[in-house]
Amino acid sequence: MNDPGEFSDGCMSDKNQHDLNVVTLRKGEEFHIFVFDQDAASARKLDEHLDETARDPKMNVSWFDVAVIRMNARKLMKQTKSDMILPTEPPHSR
Secondary structure (H helix, E strand, O other): OOOOOEEEEEEEEOOOOOEEEEEEEEEOOEEEEEEEOOOHHHHHHHHHHHHHHHHOOOOOOOHHHHHHHHHHHHHHHHHHHHHHOOOOOOOOOO
16 A cells, blocks of 8 residues: 655745745655745646656655645645735734
8 A cells, every 4th residue: 555655834035035945745755845935826737746756656746745735735825824814903812
């Protein structure tokens, strides 16, 4: 049976203050790192790269792995976008 691996995700900023999203997959000795930003073009490139990776018989990445990476990437992009929205009013103290 194919090992689903270990997944993680997060957000970081580069020296130019661009938010970069990172999703990782570790399968045995292999460690895959996927870095993308918040724009739609980057998401499309990530999807294309994931498709190519899953189709490549030399890569140990299954379609299940790709589905989980996509789910984590979309969740991370949505979370990061919502974090960038500033509240219009300060929170009220109780």
